[in-house]
Amino acid sequence: MQRANFLKHIAQTSPAPMGLEIAGGEGVYLIDTAGKRYLDLIAGIGVSALGHNHPAVVEAVQRQAGTYMHTLVYGEFVLGPQVELATLLCAHLPASLDNVYFTNSGTEATEGAMKLAKRVTGRAGIVSATYAYHGSTQGAASLMWPKDFTRAFHPLLPGVDHLEFNDDAGLKLITPQTAAVVLETVQAEWGIRRPRKEWLQAVRRRCDEVGALLILDEIQAGMGRTGTLFAFEQYGVVPDILLLAKGFGGGMPLGAFVAGREIMRALTENPVLGHITTFGGHPVSCAAGLATLQTLTRDAELIASVGEKEALFRRLLVHPKIRDIRSAGLWMAVELGDFDEIRRVIARCLERGLITDWFLFNERSLRIAPPLTITHEEIEWACGVLLEAMGD
Known part of the structure; x- marks a missing residue:
């Protein structure tokens, strides 16, 4: 049945x-x-x-569900699970990544980061990589190439260019009209493709030269999967915005985009409530995420x-x-x-x-x-x- x-x-x-x-x-x-x-x-x-x-995650979820669940997750209330998770996360990130916006999923983290980059730079152009996957909503799907999985839903977001992963020639696509370059630190759906360290560093330098933001997607690569808590630690590069989800929630729906406080403040004015969510950062999901991150950072093995x-x-x-x-x-x-x-x-x-x-x-x-x-x-x-x- x-x-x-x-x-x-x-x-x-x-x-x-x-x-x-x-x-x-x-x-x-x-x-x-x-x-x-x-x-x-x-x-x-x-x-x-x-x-x-996992016992730590189950206990955290049960405890939080018995305390309170949905309230008002953004803008007004101070919610302990959110604050504790954001504080611990930022303690394990470079100092320039000190502000967390919680979402329900990786796709929503991508969408929020794209909006933030456009708002901060005042530009519309986005550069992503061929054979990258950043989500299935219309904005995130616009980053996808080839178009086999998106053509049936066109038109999608305009102004997106695609460079070849690990190819220096693609750097010329990053111009003064580019708001952000969105890359997976390690390409997942291509079938696991790691970047050349020199290439990723060259992308970072090119973004700095033209004033574009570098967004690194660690939705699959983060949370210890590649042998460090975050994959970008292995390449001598720090993104302007970091995307997290999947393992971040320990089995509960949770994602985030993380940036510097001054960058993230752009969402607070002109317009106010520049990006809002009903369930992003739900207390039970954040409790699960906190238990997961605590376990990963306490159990070094x-x-x-x-x-x-x-x-x-x-x-x-x-x-x-x-x-x-x-x-x-x-x-x-x-x-x-x-x-x-x-x-x-x-x-x-x-x-x-x-x-x-x-x-x-x-x-x-x-x-x-x-x-x-x-x-x-x-x-x-x-x-x-x-x-x-x-x-x-």
């Missing part, structure tokens, strides 16, 4: 949904209604950084072990069908032959109790982005299943 009502009443975005009936979650595992356990190698597309039902776990995956995943493995910490793309092969491996893994997926702009690669809490033994088991599925 549940499956029938799911197909009847829940809006479908693909013709063949996985259709797993989830009854529970525990650590790196999801459990279906028949009691079958699935090791989750995608963590809800990077959301469950601490795994499913969680992030410190990312590199050795990445190396273990790479050491074990050796098979004639694997053409390439690209990784950035506990986040990798395992490239096989074509989409038919990817679908076959995903289906075989699911039968064996392992959840993996593909990428929006790369149908040749398997997505691996497990909870950071995954153990060496669980990695070994998961790799064994992957290799078996490739060999079937």
